[in-house]
Amino acid sequence: MIKKQSVLSCKNLSKSFNSTLAVNNVSLDLFEGETLGVLGSSGCGKTTLLRLIAGLETPDQGEIKISNSIVQNSQTHIPTHKRNLGMVFQDYALFPHMTVKQNILFGHKSSNQTTTLNHLLELTRLNGLSERFPNELSGGQQQRVALARTLATTPDLILMDEPLSNLDASLRKNVRNEINEILVSSKTACIFVTHDKEEAFTISDRVAVMDEGKIEQLDPPDKIYFWPESKNVAILGGTCEFITGIISNKIVSTVLGDLPLRKSGEFPNGTKVSVATRPTDFEITVSPIGMCMVVDKKFTGDENIFSIQLPTNEILQCKHKIHTSLFAGLKVNLTANPHTKFNTFLP
Amino acid sequence: MKNNTPYWVLIPSIILTIVIIAPLVYLIFKSVNADSNIWEWIFRWQTLLIVIRTLTLVATVSIISLIIALPLSILTTKTDLPFKFFFTILHALPLVIPSYVGAYLFMTAFSPKGLFYKFISNYFEINSIPNLYGFWGAVIVLSLLNFPYLFLTLRASLIRIDPEIEESAKLLGLNDFSIIYKIIIPQLKPAIFSGILLISLYTLSDFGAVSLLRFKTFTWAIFLEYETGGSHSAAILSVGLFIIAMKLIIFESLLNRNFRYHAIKSVGQKTPLILKLKKLKIPAVLLCLIVFSFSLLVPISVLSFWLIRGIYYGEIVSVDYLPIFNSVYISMLTTVTVILFAIPLSFLAIRHKSILGQALERLSFIGFALPTISVSLGLVYIGARIGSPIYQSTFMLITGCLILCLPVALGPIKSRLLQINPNLEDAGKTLGYSNLMSTFRITIPILRPGLIMSSSLVFFVTMKELPAVLFLSPLNFPTLSTRIWSYTSEAFFAKAAVPSLILIFCSSIIFAIFLYKSKLDFS
Numbered sequence: 001m002i003k004k005q006s007v008l009s010c011k012n013l014s015k016s017f018n019s020t021l022a023v024n025n026v027s028l029d030l031f032e033g034e035t036l037g038v039l040g041s042s043g044c045g046k047t048t049l050l051r052l053i054a055g056l057e058t059p060d061q062g063e064i065k066i067s068n069s070i071v072q073n074s075q076t077h078i079p080t081h082k083r084n085l086g087m088v089f090q091d092y093a094l095f096p097h098m099t100v101k102q103n104i105l106f107g108h109k110s111s112n113q114t115t116t117l118n119h120l121l122e123l124t125r126l127n128g129l130s131e132r133f134p135n136e137l138s139g140g141q142q143q144r145v146a147l148a149r150t151l152a153t154t155p156d157l158i159l160m161d162e163p164l165s166n167l168d169a170s171l172r173k174n175v176r177n178e179i180n181e182i183l184v185s186s187k188t189a190c191i192f193v194t195h196d197k198e199e200a201f202t203i204s205d206r207v208a209v210m211d212e213g214k215i216e217q218l219d220p221p222d223k224i225y226f227w228p229e230s231k232n233v234a235i236l237g238g239t240c241e242f243i244t245g246i247i248s249n250k251i252v253s254t255v256l257g258d259l260p261l262r263k264s265g266e267f268p269n270g271t272k273v274s275v276a277t278r279p280t281d282f283e284i285t286v287s288p289i290g291m292c293m294v295v296d297k298k299f300t301g302d303e304n305i306f307s308i309q310l311p312t313n314e315i316l317q318c319k320h321k322i323h324t325s326l327f328a329g330l331k332v333n334l335t336a337n338p339h340t341k342f343n344t345f346l347p
Numbered sequence: 348m349k350n351n352t353p354y355w356v357l358i359p360s361i362i363l364t365i366v367i368i369a370p371l372v373y374l375i376f377k378s379v380n381a382d383s384n385i386w387e388w389i390f391r392w393q394t395l396l397i398v399i400r401t402l403t404l405v406a407t408v409s410i411i412s413l414i415i416a417l418p419l420s421i422l423t424t425k426t427d428l429p430f431k432f433f434f435t436i437l438h439a440l441p442l443v444i445p446s447y448v449g450a451y452l453f454m455t456a457f458s459p460k461g462l463f464y465k466f467i468s469n470y471f472e473i474n475s476i477p478n479l480y481g482f483w484g485a486v487i488v489l490s491l492l493n494f495p496y497l498f499l500t501l502r503a504s505l506i507r508i509d510p511e512i513e514e515s516a517k518l519l520g521l522n523d524f525s526i527i528y529k530i531i532i533p534q535l536k537p538a539i540f541s542g543i544l545l546i547s548l549y550t551l552s553d554f555g556a557v558s559l560l561r562f563k564t565f566t567w568a569i570f571l572e573y574e575t576g577g578s579h580s581a582a583i584l585s586v587g588l589f590i591i592a593m594k595l596i597i598f599e600s601l602l603n604r605n606f607r608y609h610a611i612k613s614v615g616q617k618t619p620l621i622l623k624l625k626k627l628k629i630p631a632v633l634l635c636l637i638v639f640s641f642s643l644l645v646p647i648s649v650l651s652f653w654l655i656r657g658i659y660y661g662e663i664v665s666v667d668y669l670p671i672f673n674s675v676y677i678s679m680l681t682t683v684t685v686i687l688f689a690i691p692l693s694f695l696a697i698r699h700k701s702i703l704g705q706a707l708e709r710l711s712f713i714g715f716a717l718p719t720i721s722v723s724l725g726l727v728y729i730g731a732r733i734g735s736p737i738y739q740s741t742f743m744l745i746t747g748c749l750i751l752c753l754p755v756a757l758g759p760i761k762s763r764l765l766q767i768n769p770n771l772e773d774a775g776k777t778l779g780y781s782n783l784m785s786t787f788r789i790t791i792p793i794l795r796p797g798l799i800m801s802s803s804l805v806f807f808v809t810m811k812e813l814p815a816v817l818f819l820s821p822l823n824f825p826t827l828s829t830r831i832w833s834y835t836s837e838a839f840f841a842k843a844a845v846p847s848l849i850l851i852f853c854s855s856i857i858f859a860i861f862l863y864k865s866k867l868d869f870s
Contacts, residue, residue, distance in 0.1 A: 150778075
């Protein structure tokens with residue numbers, strides 16, 4: 001296997017604002033053509049991390065290398081405009097006084113302007129809009145202009161700060177797929193910041209889960225979902241409810257019976273733990289002597305999600321088939337799906 | 348926080364702060380060092396009288412301006428008044444008449460044996476009309492010429508009131524007049540206070556009208572002391588005037604602090620609610636016409652009378668070009684200087700909120716409280732200390748005008764800069780432009796409408812400026828304003844007509860540019 005070139009390498013980055021640590025000792029590496037998703041709730045420091053990489057903020061400590069040359073350490077601070085990277089802002093930051101064409105070519109320095117423009121208009125499907133002003137475009141079009149403007153400078157690395165959050169739900173999926181295609185075809189490395197796990201999972205090769213300024217886990221999307229290393233990662237990686245259980249050998253015993261462990265031997269026998277459950281982990285069966293009860297039903301169109309109250313008064317979310325006669329107040333039993341394994345954490 | 352304020356922002360801001368504070372510091376220094384007999388002279392009955400006269404004038408002008416401006420602003424924004432656009436322009440226009448021109452016209456028209464007396468004595472048997480010099484003259488002139496400041500402030504606020512609030516009031520069963528009393532006027536309170544503050548400060552620092560109408564307030568008293576060589580007493584009075592202005596500003600901010608919850612959101616494309624005037628339509632139009640007649644029609648007619656009379660008697664046939672050239676020259680230099688300093692200061696205030704930046708911005712705000720005459724006097728004394736080449740140089744005059752015009756210029760630039768997304772400059776940087784280049788290629792072009800508005804305001808204010816020019820201009824440097832003032836004080840009324848008309852004409856053009864750029868939004 002050929003070893004890929006490193007595009008970005010951050011070591012021990014920290015940055016605080018007025019004594020709150022926004023970025024806390026973050027290290028990460030990014031390779032050619034790779035897309036890294038940074039997933040975290042608002043205020044977790046993910047935008048600050050991007051701005052540090054871009055050079056729009058100066059870290060309190062740490063080192064940043066772009067394409068193997070140091071752009072930031074305790075002695076050096078290469079300013080943003082010399083780092084050869086691109087950034088797509090949450091609000092796109094299109095220049096309101098310039099046309100689409102002027103926006104796209106703003107940072108383009110070589111002479112073959114028409115070729116580049118036509119290529120980018122083609123790539124981002126903006127043909128025929130080059131003389132319009134940003135306020136005459138739809139949200140999705142503005143998004144693509146921002147992307148084209150960034151690609152025009154042929155950056156080594158693109159940083160995207162919640163690029164889809166200003167689009168409505170129906171548009172988001174399309175634009176997400178388009179961005180994915182454009183990134184793949186332009187072979188540019190990208191860091192993609194989002195609070196939406198679905199976005200992070202579908203677009204990224206690897207996902208960094210951030211919380212309170214720290215990267216909690218950095219792994220491929222399926223690993224984040226199935227092998228979360230902390231309670232926070234489990235919650236950020238998908239809908240997640242916790243029930244209490246006690247470890248014994250390779251299983252954890254809970255009010256819903258003995259459940260198989262994903263990682264056995266993590267805790268000694270007899271440890272009281274929180275067991276993470278996903279909505280797909282259990283099967284609902286109706287039973288007049290069932291020990292659980294349906295308390296609520298949420299129909300979203302594509303799926304039915306039921307809130308089930310356990311004898312311990314804990315409430316779990318469970319998916320159920322779309323055609324169903326379950327209703328609130330019904331007694332049911334929950335049985336774990338045969339192939340599911342469970343992650344446990346200290347409460 | 349970030350403390351990477353660029354030098355092009357920091358250095359002009361520091362220079363500016365020093366320039367603004369220097370005259371005040373010097374005046375305080377001079378006051379403190381005054382002899383005890385001067386302090387005794389200050390603490391006498393007449394000084395208290397000056398304070399009372401000044402404050403009475405300020406209060407009366409404010410109240411009368413409010414009585415004129417409030418109904419007019421509501422009529423031109425919230426009702427189906429006919430010719431709304433036309434009346435809006437007409438009620439803004441009295442600003443082009445400087446107070447000393449207003450006073451000159453008022454004196455010649457309403458003196459005991461003036462034009463008005465001659466006109467009505469053709470029809471009635473009267474010996475003379477009551478003397479309206481002094482207090483009432485100053486009140487009438489300043490109210491009629493200054494009410495547009497309040498009118499424009501109120502209008503700007505009225506346009507921003509969210510029509511959904513009025514519509515929900517209507518749905519809750521309020522009739523049109525209850526909407527005005529219970530919904531619109533309460534929301535206007537902050538604008539009323541800040542508009543009155545504006546009028547108070549202008550009245551407080553007015554020199555032209557009170558000096559010509561012989562009403563001895565602070566400004567005229569300071570001028571008389573200065574003329575007769577009482578530099579220490581002039582300094583003490585100037586500091587006193589500054590303290591009154593400062594108190595007014597603090598009082599206004601205390602009043603308005605309780606109204607922060609009135610945050611009015613931007614309206615966007617919503618159509619405003621229009622109240623139907625019905626039977627009140629004719630009285631409303633009459634009210635607008637009456638205000639127009641007294642604030643604009645009468646002054647222009649009297650001015651035309653003097654012009655025609657002057658031409659008829661052959662007093663003036665040639666136009667003196669030197670004062671026109673000097674006025675335009677000074678106004679242009681001031682405009683360029685003010686804009687060059689206002690841009691960095693706005694960036695400091697809005698983009699670089701460092702501790703130093705905030706301190707500098709607060710200090711530069713003092714410029715807003717500094718009455719013209721205090722600034723000019725402080726600069727004159729500093730200039731006299733340093734001597735040539737500073738004393739009585741154009742440089743000194745421009746410095747004075749810079750301090751006076753800065754608060755005026757900052758408004759449009761700052762509000763425009765606030766609307767510009769700071770991410771735009773960051774985007775420029777990620778696209779390969781340095782900090783400075785991003786600012787100049789992206790932010791400055793978007794700022795342009797604000798810059799044009801500020802420039803026209805500064806040009807306009809400098810053209811009209813009288814006391815600063817009287818105190819600071821080089822020897823033998825006549826401007827339109829000083830010519831009008833000296834002709835009027837020496838009772839060459841016909842001679843004053845030509846420069847007055849030229850000044851009003853030039854001001855109107857500049858003012859029209861401002862009105863056009865602000866799209867009658869006057870934010």
